Amino acid sequence: MFSKFLSLEWKQFKRSSYWQKSVILNIFLVLLALYFLVSFLVLGFFLYPLLEKQFPDQDPLKIVNGFILYWLLFDLVFRYLMQKLPALKSKPLLSMPIKKKYLIHYILGKSVFSFFNIFAMFAVIPFGIVLIMHNYSVGSVLAWVFSLLCLVLTLNFVNFLINKSNHFFIGIAILLLTTLSLDYFNVIDFKSISATIFNSIYANPLSILAPVTLLIGSYYLNFKDLKSKLFVDGAVSKNLKDVNTSDLSWTNRFGEMSTFLKNDMRLIWRNKRPKMVFIMSFIFLFYGMMFYTNTKYMNMPAMLVFVSVFITGMFTMNFGQFIPAWDSSYYGMLMSQNIKYRKYLESKWFLMTAMTLVLLILSIPYAYFGWNIIMLLFAGAIFNIGFSSLFILFAGSFNRKRIDLDRSAFANYQGTSATQFLMIIPIMLFPMLIFYLANRFFGFNYGVLALTIVGTIGIVFKNYFMTKIEKLYIKNKYKQISAFNETS
Amino acid sequence: MIQTTNLSKEYGQATVLNIEKLDIPKGQSLGLVGNNGAGKTTYFNLLLDLIQPTTGFIKNNDIQVDQSEEWKPFTAAFIDETFLIGYLTPEEYFYFIGELRGENKADIDTFLEQFSEIFNDEILGKKKYLRDLSKGNQKKAGIVAAMIGSPEVIILDEPFANLDPTTQIRLKKILKALTNNKQVTVLISSHDLGHVTEVCERIVVLEKGNIIKDIKTSPETLKELEAHFTL
Numbered sequence: 054m055f056s057k058f059l060s061l062e063w064k065q066f067k068r069s070s071y072w073q074k075s076v077i078l079n080i081f082l083v084l085l086a087l088y089f090l091v092s093f094l095v096l097g098f099f100l101y102p103l104l105e106k107q108f109p110d111q112d113p114l115k116i117v118n119g120f121i122l123y124w125l126l127f128d129l130v131f132r133y134l135m136q137k138l139p140a141l142k143s144k145p146l147l148s149m150p151i152k153k154k155y156l157i158h159y160i161l162g163k164s165v166f167s168f169f170n171i172f173a174m175f176a177v178i179p180f181g182i183v184l185i186m187h188n189y190s191v192g193s194v195l196a197w198v199f200s201l202l203c204l205v206l207t208l209n210f211v212n213f214l215i216n217k218s219n220h221f222f223i224g225i226a227i228l229l230l231t232t233l234s235l236d237y238f239n240v241i242d243f244k245s246i247s248a249t250i251f252n253s254i255y256a257n258p259l260s261i262l263a264p265v266t267l268l269i270g271s272y273y274l275n276f277k278d279l280k281s282k283l284f285v286d287g288a289v290s291k292n293l294k295d296v297n298t299s300d301l302s303w304t305n306r307f308g309e310m311s312t313f314l315k316n317d318m319r320l321i322w323r324n325k326r327p328k329m330v331f332i333m334s335f336i337f338l339f340y341g342m343m344f345y346t347n348t349k350y351m352n353m354p355a356m357l358v359f360v361s362v363f364i365t366g367m368f369t370m371n372f373g374q375f376i377p378a379w380d381s382s383y384y385g386m387l388m389s390q391n392i393k394y395r396k397y398l399e400s401k402w403f404l405m406t407a408m409t410l411v412l413l414i415l416s417i418p419y420a421y422f423g424w425n426i427i428m429l430l431f432a433g434a435i436f437n438i439g440f441s442s443l444f445i446l447f448a449g450s451f452n453r454k455r456i457d458l459d460r461s462a463f464a465n466y467q468g469t470s471a472t473q474f475l476m477i478i479p480i481m482l483f484p485m486l487i488f489y490l491a492n493r494f495f496g497f498n499y500g501v502l503a504l505t506i507v508g509t510i511g512i513v514f515k516n517y518f519m520t521k522i523e524k525l526y527i528k529n530k531y532k533q534i535s536a537f538n539e540t541s
Numbered sequence: 542m543i544q545t546t547n548l549s550k551e552y553g554q555a556t557v558l559n560i561e562k563l564d565i566p567k568g569q570s571l572g573l574v575g576n577n578g579a580g581k582t583t584y585f586n587l588l589l590d591l592i593q594p595t596t597g598f599i600k601n602n603d604i605q606v607d608q609s610e611e612w613k614p615f616t617a618a619f620i621d622e623t624f625l626i627g628y629l630t631p632e633e634y635f636y637f638i639g640e641l642r643g644e645n646k647a648d649i650d651t652f653l654e655q656f657s658e659i660f661n662d663e664i665l666g667k668k669k670y671l672r673d674l675s676k677g678n679q680k681k682a683g684i685v686a687a688m689i690g691s692p693e694v695i696i697l698d699e700p701f702a703n704l705d706p707t708t709q710i711r712l713k714k715i716l717k718a719l720t721n722n723k724q725v726t727v728l729i730s731s732h733d734l735g736h737v738t739e740v741c742e743r744i745v746v747l748e749k750g751n752i753i754k755d756i757k758t759s760p761e762t763l764k765e766l767e768a769h770f771t772l
Binding site: 315388389391458531534 | 590591593613614616618623624625626627628629630633637640641669670690
């Protein structure tokens with residue numbers, strides 16, 4: 054039975070559109086995974102000698118034990134955000150003569166081979182080997198490694214149980230923050246609690262029964278949970294809440310554009326992925342703190358240009374890079390409707406411009422760090438409005454990847470292709486280069502002026518550029534319609 | 542109203558559509574019939590300029606559809622669910638289409654009143670997104686949206702599929718009323734020979750991309766078609 058599932062799985066994997074992603078993106082993802090694997094491996098092998106050198110009078114294992122609870126909590130948060138629930142397309146199998154038990158064991162068993170568990174293994178096992186090489190008792194080290202792996206897998210299963218609701222996540226995040234701060238202010242010493250627990254596992258190998266029990270318990274709970282849900286209606290019918298409809302008729306003042314503006318606002322607010330893009334652009338306002346508080350960067354004006362373009366252009370870049378793919382699921386309808394392409398593009402431009410201005414206004418408190426910062430932020434915003442947004446609309450005409458709006462926003466590369474990488478590079482590097490040259494030869498103010506001029510040229514000749522962009526979209530229309538129709 | 546000349550569509554070696562000539566006069570209701578892969582949807586997609594013809598062209602009210610977009614104001618279509626915007630409520634979708642066709646909210650509200658029978662209290666005021674409606678209700682919303690703004694050409698791909706019997710009968714009534722005054726040209730495709738002969742005054746049978754029958758509907762048409770499709 055399992056071999057049949059495996060062969061189904063293999064076909065799904067081999068034939069998935071995943072491999073039809075651009076080569077560059079695949080290479081990038083593979084490199085990223087390799088990078089993490091190597092990092093964890095290096096961590097596992099070199100943690101011991103490093104700690105030994107740094108704290109010669111302490112036992113490295115005990116130091117590590119002090120941090121394990123934190124590591125597990127962080128791990129859970131990461132998993133919550135990134136790890137996808139394992140899925141076997143179960144609906145077609147439910148009516149087949151297959152015992153549900155097998156299906157569930159298979160789904161759960163498969164999740165053990167998630168990257169998150171493998172990464173942990175890559176750190177824990179080498180560390181254990183190093184311990185044994187340093188004459189720690191073999192039996193105890195094995196017990197220690199084994200319990201950690203059990204706990205990692207427990208987290209794996211716990212994550213599936215709590216991943217269904219945001220409340221748990223907020224709870225864990227609060228727990229993590231409070232323990233960190235309580236520890237920081239020396240109210241409660243969580244490090245020593247953690248150390249006590251894991252030292253005792255090392256000292257008394259029989260206590261591995263505890264993590265094993267946790268693992269079995271979490272597996273059993275998942276099994277029960279899945280078993281109760283493995284019905285067609287559980288998988289199919291979602292919990293439907295009444296939706297909030299808002300009038301948005303105030304947008305009517307923007308004329309013909311308002312039709313699309315209303316749609317875009319609803320698009321952003323009612324779909325996970327664009328909503329995340331929207332929220333992230335506000336969170337990244339704080340990105341400035343990392344640079345403005347650091348004197349090293351404060352003396353590198355070209356770097357500050359990067360920050361100002363980035364902060365004010367976060368929405369333009371992240372939302373804009375997927376125009377018109379956001380509308381891909383109904384693109385054919387839009388194209389056969391009574392629509393002027395120009396108005397459609399103008400409304401996207403307007404949205405990006407409005408958000409750039411909002412982000413600029415919100416970043417004004419950075420004036421605290423000096424007049425130069427504010428000048429750069431304004432120049433960056435003008436550059437984004439005049440150059441980035443038009444450039445991104447231009448590049449968008451090469452988008453050929455569909456986006457399903459309903460999928461999650463984290464670690465979702467759907468719709469990403471080489472186009473996205475190619476379009477972000479000039480938007481980030483071009484302003485730095487302009488500024489760098491002008492600053493180098495004429496001084497800071499001229500650098501700011503140069504950025505402003507480039508942006509202003511874009512704004513003044515917007516209609517000219519828009520006409521060109523519009524032609525490009527019309528030229529690419531058929532290709533885009535057929536590409537967006539390819540469901541993955 | 543719609544002239545098709547030397548139209549063909551090829552994908553690689555395969556010819557999926559090849560129509561030498563098809564003229565549809567204003568106010569006619571035309572039914573396209575044919576087995577899977579006959580080229581019905583391909584023809585509609587060409588008519589809506591969603592795909593490019595390999596050869597030939599279609600003129601809609603003397604406007605060549607792949608050259609100019611001026612046919613869009615008087616043409617409306619519902620091909621499949623991808624014509625719906627999933628994250629809108631039905632009302633919002635109707636208003637959206639209405640705005641594109643120059644109708645305001647009040648116009649749309651009045652317009653929708655005549656469909657209350659079809660909607661059967663399952664579509665309006667339900668506070669649900671289109672993506673959460675059942676297939677049949679999605680179809681109803683799409684068909685009604687295609688009638689917004691009094692278009693002169695209405696294209697419906699398989700309008701009867703997925704609809705419940707009551708709605709099928711009501712839809713037939715509406716389609717007949719539409720073409721009664723000979724102002725609106727209606728093109729529908731269907732696998733249901735009964736429905737299509739009842740609604741359409743002319744039936745075109747496609748097979749592997751070619752027109753093999755072009756019949757003016759008469760009481761014998763249904764028999765003739767059934768005989769044709771019985772192999």
